[in-house]
Amino acid sequence: MDQLNNVEKIFTIIDNTATILKEELSCSYLEAIAETGENIFQNAILQEEVSELSKKRLEKEYNSIQFDRFSVEEIRKAFQLSVLKGMKEATQPNHQMTPDAVAIFMSYLVGKFTEGINGFSILDPAVGTGNLLTTILNQNQAKISSSHGVDVDDLLIKLAYVSANLQQHSIQFFNQDSLQPLFVDPVDVVVCDLPVGYYPDDIRASSYELKAKKGHSYAHHLFIEQSMNHTKAGGYMLFLIPNQLFNSDQAAELNAFIKENGIIQGLIQLPLSLFKDEKAAKSILIIQKKGDNVRIPKQALLVDLPKFSNKAAMSGIIQRIDGWFKTEKQSTH
Template sequence: MDTEKIEKLFNVFEKSISILQKELDIEYLDALVETGDNLYTGEVQVIDNQPNAEAVRALDKLYSKVKLSEYKSAEIRETIQLVLIRATQEEKIQANHQFTPDAIGMIFNALIDGLDLDLQDAKLADLSVGTGNLIETILDHLASKKVSGIGVDNDDTMLSVASMSASLEGVELDLIHQDAIEEIEIGKVPLIVSDLPVGYYPIDDKAKQFATHDKKEHSFVHHLLIEQSMNVLEDSGIGIFLVPSNLFQTNQGQHLLAYFHDSVYLQAMLNLPLKIFKEQSARKSILILQKVGGSAKQANPVLLGDLPEFNQRKEMQKFLRDYEIWAHQNIYR
């Protein structure tokens, strides 16, 4: 990627956001979306004479400094990530709403490649799509297969960011604004990915429809979303999730394991390097599940372990070679 081009586009975003916040009296994220939409359409959106003519001239001059056609999708995505980092400082965005870094998205890409799935012209889904960075990283990687995506989230601001970034990056992503725990009508997909939000789901009446719900307290939303994701997978479909490393060690972990017993094959759980987390309790892992049915079978052995440090190139290459051998013996459909 060209860092100078990224810096140039970042500066355009920053200055545009500043102008729009002042002129329209809107929050940082709203000004980010407005900026992205203006860049995509090639003109400043004006409603009820706002922003005023002077601001429009300033924005037009600013936008003329960049040509999006000269940018790769990854460079646009990197720029938006940098702007979102600034947004977390400006608006104190909660952890569940922060974007999934490209480094983790690239690991997802490598794991998907190793599974050698037939994804030509397929749809993949993310039921907690957030700003869209994870699924858009994957869609860009799978562009040659003409893969499209479906994203679900109940936060309209996050969906606006996802829609804007997908348009700028040129990936095909349909977005649905709804609570993903409710019934979803998106058909069956062969692959589902997600950086799952962690916490309690507050509506017990909805949660009790799921096998993974807890009868004594609010159920974990990440457990419910795993089960819901399995519901929209086709038989033998694959789910890859970013989850807490202690997923099965909590007081509700047994509900998840009991659900897996008849419906899901737990194929792999790979811990991200501890070094990238401030403390052990915050550590995340990548969970690979396969829906029972079709030609699916339980992996033997289940792949468990730690991923190498991201900057350990030789170790990562060896891990991925070993992973492909394991996948060929256990997961290929």
Template sequence: MFETIEKAVKQLQAAQNKLVETLDMAAIEALVIVFELMLGQDDDEWATLSATNQASILADIQAADFDGMTPELKRQVLQLLLVATMREDGLQANYQVTPDAIGMWVGFVVEQFVAEGEPVKVTDLTVGSGNLLATVAQVLGQQKNEMTASGVENDDTMLTIASGMAALLGLDWQLTLADAVADQPAVNQDVVIADLPVGYYPSTVPTDFTTQADEGMTYVHHLLIEQAIKALRPGGLAALIVPANLFESEQAANILKYLQGSDVFFQALLQFPEKLFTNEKAAKAILVLQRAGGDAVQATPVMLARTPELTNVAENKNFVSEITAWMTANSLRHA
């Protein structure tokens, strides 16, 4: 399996690198063309290449044997390609791919919440490259859920990448180029996921946000937490990747006040091992929230925990059992 993935990644990177060199473009732009070629689509810049260069690049893509892979192997290949591309172009942290070590835990929480075989509406407020949404789609697909998926992104290049990923994985997503704070991206969703960007919201905050800072600029991840709840149906679940120090910043009082309101239940905060992050300030956690209404109840106690090291199989098995039992006891598990 690993040999198959490695071969595919190397071949597709070879095609990508040839495009970078011959067309003098960024790696992310070259990856867009690689995706288009894999999907049999036309591209104006590709048409300017010589027949010899085109044949060489197409030979690399064909040698990857991508079409012959399982959906899971395809997703892993695309994820590795994206990670390498982000590193090559030196893109900022908010554009980085959500790693499986985090995304699979989001998928697990969502999978437990959604009844097996039931249709489910899922939206990603900050879809980025699409890897997190693809991870959740893969997990739900294993339990035969018919998933209606949508995503919002404010960067057109990243949205193009996400669209390409969905097409290459045979997934039908409704993707929108928009500012997820200024524009309500979806309503009445069963599940909202997002790997939230960290930083200040650069525009004027709409007046109906209670998480808005009293003075100065507001953290965008605070606003998107509130927007996630607005996008849910009553009783719907949000699994959001947030900074591990969410409740320690200078604006922590604002988000805490919001989470104590009548519209939302703060159900869990799952921290990740520090070793997972090269920089302590970049550490993340999963914030699990539920919109009030429906059959939702406030979990008692709130789950505050740290996931085990990836290599500790026994501890991970125990942790899964612990979360499953907690979700069952608090009417959060419907699998």
């Protein structure tokens, strides 16, 4: 129970102070979360326009708990809860967060695929509020040497930056269109909850192999190509993809591109119960970029996940996945 209580304690402070700042600064709740997170991190009230009375109220809230007493996961979860609250108020389709259970499961997969690799670099080219990336960092902290996040939305990346600071992660963030040239060297692992839809910049899209023959190109296809370009030979890409990815009118080109440059290591279908609408259902696609010692698995890891709440079924699936890794690792030696 304690952890839940701690998450609730931190959430209450963020929520109360963000509500005060929202009124004082006449801004949205999401913007106020970024402001209050910065105050907590800097241990100061940075907004000059805040009235003396509100300053006192804020100080009282901030002083009521000591943030360094909490675990990074407790801080991440509390921050995520406040962001989810803010997103409900301002529903924008691109303001979606990777569900917690999915982020934790992807962290587990990153850990398994990078077993034996010391100090790997990681990139999320659609980092959003940073929830997926910081979840992976929290679970694989000792193994990650450098991490990078890119997002075109300046509010989302500000929230990601504040969240990373509160969790004391050193992540390099870039506020830019991820399909423009990136200032990130190729990494060992790319993770991405793919933004699905059309990419409006046809001129930029024309430099990609996966551009549409006519009309706008699919952003999610271009993200896969951009990720491939920014992954080292032998490195891994873990994408959260729409289940319909390989059924679209441009699926043949996508398939050919993946086949030419990488090897599909696995495809894991997420439980349909996670999604309001079956059409919005997603899977995790794992691709390894071709390289000298990269071999095709005897059998790709193909799994249909049960509900995350079904502990017994999940435990069986985890055993099966662990078994797959053992078999594959043995056959590489």
